[in-house]
Amino acid sequence: MSVTATKTDFDLLPYAGEQHEELPFIRKYIFSTDHKVIGTQFLFMSLFFLLLGGMLAMMIRWQLGFPAQPIPGGELLPDTMTPGGIVLPEFYNSLVTMHGTLMIFFAIMPLLVGVFGNLLIPLQVGAADMAFPKLNMASFWMAFPAGLLMLASFTVEGGAAAAGWTAYAPLSSSGEWTGVYLGQQLWLASLFILGFSSIAGAVNYITTIINMRAPGLTWFRIPLATWSLFITSWLILLAMPILAGALIMLLSDQTIGTTFFVPETGGEPLLWQHLFWYFGHPEVYILIVPAMGITSEVIANGARKPVFGYKSMVLAIISIAFLSWIVWGHHMFMSGMNPMLGNAFMITTMLIAVPSAIKVFNWLGTIWKGNIHFHTPFLHGAAFVSLFIVGGLSGIFMAATPVDIQIHDTYFIVAHLHYVLFGGSLFGIFAGITFWYPKFFGGIMNESLGKLHFGLTFVLYNLVFFPMHSLGVQGMMRRLYDPYQYDYLADMLPLNRFISISAFLLIVVQLIFIVNFFMSMRRSNKCGPNPWRANSLEWTLPSPPPHGNFQEMPVVYRGPYEYSVPGAEEDFLPQNEPPKDVERVPGPFEQPAD
Amino acid sequence: MNWFLPPSVSTFGPEIDRLYYIILVITGVIFLVTEFLLVYFLIKYRKRDGHVAEYIEGSMKAEIIWTAVPAVIVIGLGIMSFGVWSDIKDPSRIPPDSYELILHGRQFEWEATYAGADGILELDCEPDEIPCGDDFSLLNQINVPVNRPVTVHLRASDVLHSFFLPDLRVKQDAVPGMSIPVWFEATQTGQYTIGCAELCGLGHYTMEGVLVVQSASEFQQWETDQAVALQDESPGGSTVTLPEETAIQTPDNAAAKEVMVASGAEDS
Numbered sequence: 001m002s003v004t005a006t007k008t009d010f011d012l013l014p015y016a017g018e019q020h021e022e023l024p025f026i027r028k029y030i031f032s033t034d035h036k037v038i039g040t041q042f043l044f045m046s047l048f049f050l051l052l053g054g055m056l057a058m059m060i061r062w063q064l065g066f067p068a069q070p071i072p073g074g075e076l077l078p079d080t081m082t083p084g085g086i087v088l089p090e091f092y093n094s095l096v097t098m099h100g101t102l103m104i105f106f107a108i109m110p111l112l113v114g115v116f117g118n119l120l121i122p123l124q125v126g127a128a129d130m131a132f133p134k135l136n137m138a139s140f141w142m143a144f145p146a147g148l149l150m151l152a153s154f155t156v157e158g159g160a161a162a163a164g165w166t167a168y169a170p171l172s173s174s175g176e177w178t179g180v181y182l183g184q185q186l187w188l189a190s191l192f193i194l195g196f197s198s199i200a201g202a203v204n205y206i207t208t209i210i211n212m213r214a215p216g217l218t219w220f221r222i223p224l225a226t227w228s229l230f231i232t233s234w235l236i237l238l239a240m241p242i243l244a245g246a247l248i249m250l251l252s253d254q255t256i257g258t259t260f261f262v263p264e265t266g267g268e269p270l271l272w273q274h275l276f277w278y279f280g281h282p283e284v285y286i287l288i289v290p291a292m293g294i295t296s297e298v299i300a301n302g303a304r305k306p307v308f309g310y311k312s313m314v315l316a317i318i319s320i321a322f323l324s325w326i327v328w329g330h331h332m333f334m335s336g337m338n339p340m341l342g343n344a345f346m347i348t349t350m351l352i353a354v355p356s357a358i359k360v361f362n363w364l365g366t367i368w369k370g371n372i373h374f375h376t377p378f379l380h381g382a383a384f385v386s387l388f389i390v391g392g393l394s395g396i397f398m399a400a401t402p403v404d405i406q407i408h409d410t411y412f413i414v415a416h417l418h419y420v421l422f423g424g425s426l427f428g429i430f431a432g433i434t435f436w437y438p439k440f441f442g443g444i445m446n447e448s449l450g451k452l453h454f455g456l457t458f459v460l461y462n463l464v465f466f467p468m469h470s471l472g473v474q475g476m477m478r479r480l481y482d483p484y485q486y487d488y489l490a491d492m493l494p495l496n497r498f499i500s501i502s503a504f505l506l507i508v509v510q511l512i513f514i515v516n517f518f519m520s521m522r523r524s525n526k527c528g529p530n531p532w533r534a535n536s537l538e539w540t541l542p543s544p545p546p547h548g549n550f551q552e553m554p555v556v557y558r559g560p561y562e563y564s565v566p567g568a569e570e571d572f573l574p575q576n577e578p579p580k581d582v583e584r585v586p587g588p589f590e591q592p593a594d
Numbered sequence: 595m596n597w598f599l600p601p602s603v604s605t606f607g608p609e610i611d612r613l614y615y616i617i618l619v620i621t622g623v624i625f626l627v628t629e630f631l632l633v634y635f636l637i638k639y640r641k642r643d644g645h646v647a648e649y650i651e652g653s654m655k656a657e658i659i660w661t662a663v664p665a666v667i668v669i670g671l672g673i674m675s676f677g678v679w680s681d682i683k684d685p686s687r688i689p690p691d692s693y694e695l696i697l698h699g700r701q702f703e704w705e706a707t708y709a710g711a712d713g714i715l716e717l718d719c720e721p722d723e724i725p726c727g728d729d730f731s732l733l734n735q736i737n738v739p740v741n742r743p744v745t746v747h748l749r750a751s752d753v754l755h756s757f758f759l760p761d762l763r764v765k766q767d768a769v770p771g772m773s774i775p776v777w778f779e780a781t782q783t784g785q786y787t788i789g790c791a792e793l794c795g796l797g798h799y800t801m802e803g804v805l806v807v808q809s810a811s812e813f814q815q816w817e818t819d820q821a822v823a824l825q826d827e828s829p830g831g832s833t834v835t836l837p838e839e840t841a842i843q844t845p846d847n848a849a850a851k852e853v854m855v856a857s858g859a860e861d862s
Contacts, residue, residue: 090796164793170770171753177701177795263771269754270769303639309652334756334791336769339683343676350668357664358657364631365656370639371647382636389628393621400617400671402610402678405765406599409756409791470595475760477791480799488600488760488787564647571646 023547031141033133034547038140039118040440042110043433045144047517049106052151054507056099063087063095065500067482067493080159089481090179093162096479098154100165101187104287105194106147108421111429112290113198113236114143117205117229119439123538123545124226126214126554126576131207135200142197146190153186161187164479166280169261169272173253181254188251195240195247202236205229214537214576216556220311221575223536223560225432227314228293231321232286239282246275273335277328285324288420289317291428292359295381298431299363301534302378303370304571306561309362316355316362323352333401334408342401349399356392360385371564371571375532376450380431383458387423391416394469412472418465430454430513435532438543443525445516453512460509463502467495533572536560540576603782603807604762609678611763617671688777692743697736698724699748699755699768702797704788707731711821717747717773730824734803736788739813743779756792759805767792780807 023032032038059082062071070085081091118136122129130136153160158180163172167187175181209222209230222230250272252258259265261272300307307313329337329345363385372378394416398404407413437445476489483489483496530539537554538545554576562573597618599611639647681687694715696707709715710728719726738744748757750768757776758765766776780786788803808816 168754177753304647306651309657312657334765335767336772336774347672350672353668354665361660367635369648371641371645372639373641386632393625397617400675402675403614406763408765479793482799485799486802564649566649
């Protein structure tokens with residue numbers, strides 16, 4: 001395949017050599033337009049929210065494991081939340097709502113899209129920066145205040161939103177049902193602003209990937225991390241406006257007396273669910289697809305083998321993205337939507353198992369006959385595969401509508417979504433952070449601490465979430481402040497207590513990650529450009545790459561997973577390494593030999 | 595860890611359970627095989643000195659197999675589910691001679707309304723007027739006859755609730771502005787849990803009720819007793835006082851107790 005670089009391509013890309021003036025501190029680290037700095041800003045922001053979301057989960061687990069007992073240290077919180085350390089029912093509803101909201105919108109989504117989208121896309125496509133650097137900066141500076149607004153909602157009268165992260169109307173459409181007025185409105189406003197941030201990011205990613213690829217970087221030579229972020233960006237671009245519209249309608253119901261979702265005056269509660277899940281199901285894949293891309297990278301790198309079936313991996317991502325638009329009804333099987341729609345949505349939902357299975361088998365094919373280096377990123381990637389299998393298979397129970405009758409809105413769902421969002425996405429995030437840490441901070445994270453953190457997290461994670469399937473099968477509903485009010489759930493206290501204790505340990509071992517994360521930043525910990533002996537373009541740059549990234553335009557000759565190529569000197573072959581029969585490196589205007 | 599469903603006491607319960615166990619076996623086998631392969635590969639192909647990975651880009655044959663096989667399995671499961679789902683949820687398949695009652699969900703109680711002595715259930719009754727005519731209603735309790743289809747006209751007066759009978763494999767959201775027919779046929783007498791499965795506010799966890807399944811004669815006797823008792827008290831419809839043992843247990847902590855009192859005062 002031959003590719004010709006045009007003059008226009010070159011003009012678009014100011015390379016590092018052209019701009020080396022020192023920027024003042026505030027332009028370099030605060031209001032920066034450098035995609036790597038913005039990615040790092042997103043990293044700190046979303047890790048903070050990840051920790052906070054985890055703390056909220058601990059309070060939920062405390063209440064479920066030790067109901068009506070004071071939380072150790074809980075008396076430090078205001079009396080409107082935990083008087084005498086005991087969680088109030090209204091605060092419990094805020095906890096489940098805000099745990100879900102913070103984790104989905106302010107932790108997992110920015111970690112995958114804001115962090116890795118920003119860091120990786122320009123580096124992997126060989127560009128100096130994003131297509132619209134200022135829009136990129138604006139994207140972070142919309143996300144950050146949105147997060148602050150969400151945090152502020154804890155402090156207002158009535159407390160934070162308490163209608164669930166899905167904010168089902170009419171519970172969410174008037175404060176008279178929950179006692180939460182301003183908190184719910186801040187929740188709506190915050191997500192509305194965050195939506196703008198996501199759309200700005202998505203526009204940037206799509207433009208950058210389409211327009212700014214280095215010469216020779218054809219579509220089927222793009223690393224799967226960038227491919228997955230490209231598909232994710234389309235989902236964001238198309239789904240976020242739907243959420244924004246729904247949020248405005250709900251905010252109007254709350255504040256100016258419209259009744260979109262209130263039946264007495266012609267509204268329709270199910271309309272909210274349709275709008276929310278028409279956005280919400282693509283959102284679910286926004287939260288997992290980039291982690292799939294990251295997993296493909298680290299697994300191929302660890303196994304020292306090409307990704308098995310690269311093209312079918314790309315097609316599987318595209319299929320998942322396409323199917324994500326026609327499955328939203330499975331969230332509404334019990335909602336009162338015409339039950340005959342259930343049969344249609346069941347089939348589309350079942351079909352998602354097909355591209356998911358393709359991905360799993362291709363990952364297995366990738367490690368088959370490999371020479372596996374068990375570095376920390378690979379371990380997290382392998383954990384992703386093993387846990388995504390569980391999350392995928394449990395999805396089949398819920399897709400089968402008759403079985404869903406029993407497990408809908410129970411802990412089976414909680415188990416399933418955490419197998420996908422924690423077992424899948426978060427392990428993918430750990431894989432990504434440990435893998436690309438050099439490109440953020442210049443060194444690699446300590447491998448011994450990394451493996452210790454991985455092992456403990458993997459075991460404790462399963463102790464927390466696997467038993468939840470069993471709770472759900474027995475009929476334990478979600479979001480119950482005190483499940484043991486129900487006679488048939490009373491004997492589930494011991495299992496819940498076991499889950500809670502495992503969860504407390506799970507968050508404690510995250511300290512290992514936090515310590516490792518900050519300790520590995522020290523200057524003495526520098527590493528070379530390519531510590532993992534990987535192929536894609538970011539590994540040709542110093543760690544961390546300079547402002548403007550590439551000194552000269554890279555030229556790409558092959559795909560990103562040329563590991564253990566027969567006849568090659570090393571077990572990796574960088575994308576920009578000229579083929580042996582080419583005497584010299586061709587300039588950007590020349591046609592590279594293929 | 596218990597993967598077994600609680601015993602089911604409705605006519606369609608065994609159908610749902612059968613499907614559940616089929617899926618459990620299929621996914622269980624897939625789970626074991628894939629996880630075994632993963633672990634086996636991780637051990638067998640671990641890094642060894644002098645060893646190199648084999649350069650394999652993929653296999654079209656393998657891709658076709660692992661696309662086709664899962665597709666056949668899931669579409670098969672889908673086809674098996676069609677009939678069961680339609681039998682349970684399709685309003686046109688509700689058995690014609692079913693016993694009818696209305697169930698209202700509201701923060702945080704269930705109110706069941708029965709036809710009074712005239713045998714006519716007032717389906718057009720406005721929520722704030724229940725019960726209409728000589729209909730009678732009771733809180734957090736439903737009595738139904740065994741071995742007879744029952745249709746519950748499920749409604750909600752404020753926010754979403756979800757009518758959940760875990761032992762009968764029944765779940766349906768109650769939606770303000772809609773009246774959703776839900777049918778079931780209990781196969782065993784006894785007392786069973788009514789739960790709320792949709793977050794409906796701060797007393798959500800207290801929204802428990804009891805389903806009393808009685809033999810045909812017991813049920814008829816109960817129905818007559820209720821209607822007579824009401825006629826003695828007042829000519830219009832009325833709410834039956836709850837028997838002691840079925841009243842909602844008050845929550846343990848003081849704060850939640852206050853909540854209960856407050857919500858009770860609001861609704862009465």
